[in-house]
Amino acid sequence: MTILKEKKFYAFWPEDADENIALVILEDGTELLVHNNGTAEDASGNRYFHVSREEDTVSEPSLDAWAFLYEDKRILPDKELVDVGWTVDADAPVIL
Numbered sequence: 001m002t003i004l005k006e007k008k009f010y011a012f013w014p015e016d017a018d019e020n021i022a023l024v025i026l027e028d029g030t031e032l033l034v035h036n037n038g039t040a041e042d043a044s045g046n047r048y049f050h051v052s053r054e055e056d057t058v059s060e061p062s063l064d065a066w067a068f069l070y071e072d073k074r075i076l077p078d079k080e081l082v083d084v085g086w087t088v089d090a091d092a093p094v095i096l
Contacts, residue, residue, distance in 0.1 A: 001089040003027055003051050023039055026086060038093030040086060053096040054080040 008025040022034040032040035038050040056079060084096065 003085040005085040048086040049090040051084040054079040
């Protein structure tokens with residue numbers, strides 16, 4: 001599977017978004033319009049799927065980490081998804 005990494009990511013303001021939530025520029029210069037279901041399309045109509053991988057969460061949550069407040073304790077999930085890139089070689093979003 002060929003995976004292309006994101007070079008730039010531009011999120012749309014919610015009031016400006018329709019079915020597209022972002023514009024992504026890949027390392028090869030391809031521009032993708034990203035949908036909120038983990039898919040994207042380029043100008044030629046090729047369909048791309050988001051690729052991510054699971055990583056163990058860190059023991060000390062960073063400011064960017066998703067944490068859940070429960071009885072004044074911060075609880076992190078065991079795994080978190082880390083962006084890897086985009087591929088046309090799949091039928092659905094991929095988690096490595």
